[in-house]
Amino acid sequence: MTLGLLSQYVFNGLMLGMIYAMVAVGFTLFFGVLDVIKFSHGDVLMVGAFTGLATYLGLQALGVDSALVQLLVMTLVATLSMALLGALIAKYLVLPLRLAPPLNTLLITLMLGTVLREAVRLFYPQGSNPKPFPRLLPADSLSFGSFTLRADSMILLLAGLAAIVAVHLVINRTKLGLAIRAVAQDAETARIMGINFEFIVLLTFAIGSGMAALGGLMNGLYYNEINFGVGLLLGVIGFSAAVVGGLGNIYGAILGGFLFSALQSLGAVTLPALFPGTSTAYKDVFAFAVVIIFMAWRPTGLIAEKKSERV
Amino acid sequence: MINFKRKTIVSLIGLGLAFAAGAAGAKQTVKLVFIGPLTGGVSANGIGGRNSADLAVRLRNQDPKAKYSYELVSYDDECKPNIAVQVATKAAADNSIIAGVTHYCSVTAVATVDTYHKFGLPVVVWGAVLPSITYGNKYAEVHRVNGTMINQNDVAAKFMTGMKYKKWVVIHDTTDYGKGHNQYFSEHLKKDGGQILATFGVTADQQDFTTELTKAKELKPEVIYFGGLTPLGVRIRSQMEKLGINAVFEGTSGIKSDAFIEGLGNKLAEGSLSFIEGAPWEKLPGGLFFTGKYSLQKYNEAPEAYGPFAYAAANLIIDAIEKVGPNRKKVTAELGKTKDRDSIVGKITFDDHGQNIVPLITKYVVQDGKWLVWEESEYGSGKRKLKGQ
Numbered sequence: 131m132t133l134g135l136l137s138q139y140v141f142n143g144l145m146l147g148m149i150y151a152m153v154a155v156g157f158t159l160f161f162g163v164l165d166v167i168k169f170s171h172g173d174v175l176m177v178g179a180f181t182g183l184a185t186y187l188g189l190q191a192l193g194v195d196s197a198l199v200q201l202l203v204m205t206l207v208a209t210l211s212m213a214l215l216g217a218l219i220a221k222y223l224v225l226p227l228r229l230a231p232p233l234n235t236l237l238i239t240l241m242l243g244t245v246l247r248e249a250v251r252l253f254y255p256q257g258s259n260p261k262p263f264p265r266l267l268p269a270d271s272l273s274f275g276s277f278t279l280r281a282d283s284m285i286l287l288l289a290g291l292a293a294i295v296a297v298h299l300v301i302n303r304t305k306l307g308l309a310i311r312a313v314a315q316d317a318e319t320a321r322i323m324g325i326n327f328e329f330i331v332l333l334t335f336a337i338g339s340g341m342a343a344l345g346g347l348m349n350g351l352y353y354n355e356i357n358f359g360v361g362l363l364l365g366v367i368g369f370s371a372a373v374v375g376g377l378g379n380i381y382g383a384i385l386g387g388f389l390f391s392a393l394q395s396l397g398a399v400t401l402p403a404l405f406p407g408t409s410t411a412y413k414d415v416f417a418f419a420v421v422i423i424f425m426a427w428r429p430t431g432l433i434a435e436k437k438s439e440r441v
Numbered sequence: 442m443i444n445f446k447r448k449t450i451v452s453l454i455g456l457g458l459a460f461a462a463g464a465a466g467a468k469q470t471v472k473l474v475f476i477g478p479l480t481g482g483v484s485a486n487g488i489g490g491r492n493s494a495d496l497a498v499r500l501r502n503q504d505p506k507a508k509y510s511y512e513l514v515s516y517d518d519e520c521k522p523n524i525a526v527q528v529a530t531k532a533a534a535d536n537s538i539i540a541g542v543t544h545y546c547s548v549t550a551v552a553t554v555d556t557y558h559k560f561g562l563p564v565v566v567w568g569a570v571l572p573s574i575t576y577g578n579k580y581a582e583v584h585r586v587n588g589t590m591i592n593q594n595d596v597a598a599k600f601m602t603g604m605k606y607k608k609w610v611v612i613h614d615t616t617d618y619g620k621g622h623n624q625y626f627s628e629h630l631k632k633d634g635g636q637i638l639a640t641f642g643v644t645a646d647q648q649d650f651t652t653e654l655t656k657a658k659e660l661k662p663e664v665i666y667f668g669g670l671t672p673l674g675v676r677i678r679s680q681m682e683k684l685g686i687n688a689v690f691e692g693t694s695g696i697k698s699d700a701f702i703e704g705l706g707n708k709l710a711e712g713s714l715s716f717i718e719g720a721p722w723e724k725l726p727g728g729l730f731f732t733g734k735y736s737l738q739k740y741n742e743a744p745e746a747y748g749p750f751a752y753a754a755a756n757l758i759i760d761a762i763e764k765v766g767p768n769r770k771k772v773t774a775e776l777g778k779t780k781d782r783d784s785i786v787g788k789i790t791f792d793d794h795g796q797n798i799v800p801l802i803t804k805y806v807v808q809d810g811k812w813l814v815w816e817e818s819e820y821g822s823g824k825r826k827l828k829g830q
Contacts, residue, residue, distance in 0.1 A: 280683060
């Protein structure tokens with residue numbers, strides 16, 4: 131294998147890993163503040179991508195042709211509306227169930243995911259067909275031997291990185307972030323200290339869901355195609371990535387996302403080489419199997435929460 | 442007593458007259474079923490087929506000489522075997538349905554043959570190409586107007602090796618459909634002297650192919666053959682571009698749809714190939730009649746590649762019903778006798794497995810956002826060249 135080829139694999143893996151990491155960050159944020167698992171997260175991503183597409187079509191109809199303007203408006207509309215959706219989900223579905231067994235939250239968000247998915251399928255015009263997603267980024271590319279570096283992939287990678295860094299800064303460097311961390315650590319004490327608990331929870335859900343919308347747009351811009359089922363597998367993978375990394379830990383989620391994409395690429399490359407005749411379709415089986423092993427090895431994730439619960 | 446008798450006779454005559462008048466005014470309605478993928482990734486083809494079968498029914502209903510009036514019931518098989526068996530059972534168990542125009546997807550067509558056989562519902566498959574649909578069993582009820590993937594891949598392999606291409610990478614989905622394409626294409630290609638550098642089986646809903654394609658890129662194939670349906674075809678072709686793979690994209694009948702070009706845009710779709718059974722219907726007199734009538738009905742969707750087959754299948758069934766009456770057994774027997782029948786997809790002759798023996802395969806290439814018959818394209822005339830030529 132040449133260096134160029136290796137770089138190509140690594141780059142593909144990074145791109146995929148970035149999308150996974152963005153989903154995983156959402157899972158881990160929600161778990162951090164409320165100890166809940168929101169299974170509709172992947173479908174929020176899909177709705178975000180469809181919102182972006184609808185905005186694009188609307189702009190086209192209005193005669194806005196500049197790709198940059200289209201891109202900015204799409205990102206803004208999709209991110210804000212998903213942030214709102216996330217906050218609404220938190221307020222009306224998750225918070226009321228705070229004192230119920232966690233299983234209820236898990237179930238209710240699982241069902242919400244199905245509702246979102248089917249709603250897009252039924253109500254978006256011809257929603258059950260895959261939709262071509264516009265190519266709005268410059269398609270220039272540089273070739274280094276067998277490695278092709280494309281401007282659009284590079285921009286997406288940087289945008290993803292910027293989003294994750296931004297979330298990181300908000301959480302670690304701002305007062306709001308301090309409040310989020312306080313709620314995550316101990317909701318009761320945070321309340322006594324005068325932190326508006328509900329507001330912080332809603333905000334966290336808004337941030338996580340906005341990230342999902344960004345992930346959805348990135349996914350669409352990268353593959354130039356979206357469909358109503360795209361959130362299902364991304365949700366499961368993002369969740370696994372968050373768990374492997376250590377639920378509640380942002381770095382863990384990012385690490386988990388990249389780990390998962392690396393495992394998938396590794397599976398697709400090595401499985402057919404090791405066992406001739408195996409189809410690369412087994413790469414997901416391989417990746418999930420390794421995740422299971424990881425979880426047996428480190429049940430609390432690669433980067434575990436520092437504090438342990440004491441009774 | 443006499444009075445009573447007379448009354449009876451009079452009323453009987455009256456009843457008879459009324460019945461005759463009724464029969465002349467409203468014909469008996471005969472129900473047919475259409476089954477295909479009306480939602481999901483390949484729904485463009487399913488809806489095109491549904492419209493085409495519907496066109497056959499509408500045209501016949503306008504014909505004053507028709508003995509019956511026809512009604513088309515349509516069901517969605519979602520291109521999923523489990524759903525297909527459900528709707529097939531629903532249709533077959535409904536005694537008012539006499540025959541069916543069934544299935545675009547091979548996985549659904551092959552899953553339902555037993556159901557049709559068990560319930561004795563005669564069907565004509567209009568789009569699925571897996572050989573075992575007709576050849577897997579010997580069911581009198583199952584017929585097929587389109588050819589199988591064996592002929593298709595034979596031509597696909599010969600055509601490309603004839604153009605001096607030597608090295609292939611094969612990607613196929615891991616359903617029976619994709620595996621079948623892989624099997625027959627590989628067999629034919631080896632016979633014709635082509636070399637397959639690698640074969641990748643992928644899941645039918647996979648999103649990311651960059652790993653498979655990067656590996657393919659390393660092997661430097663001249664052609665990437667893809668055995669599968671439109672949605673995956675769009676993703677693979679588009680990601681080939683992302684990775685800078687400079688090879689011909691050779692598909693099968695599964696990607697011959699306008700949705701393929703729409704999903705990729707004209708530039709990326711340019712030069713993609715597909716192979717499909719039957720005569721190039723656009724060029725046949727019947728084909729022009731079909732397209733003319735189709736556009737008159739103002740359907741929102743295009744008939745797509747297999748629409749003419751659905752139309753031909755529906756017509757075949759209606760002709761049989763006109764001849765022997767709305768009876769499943771008689772229609773089955775009548776369909777089995779089909780020989781040298783003219784249709785818009787060329788002559789139809791069923792062998793003892795109900796398979797139409799069409800020797801003709803048409804080659805298509807995308808040029809400027811349209812699927813054109815190879816011989817009539819600028820590629821065929823040598824004005825444009827495929828990659829690596």
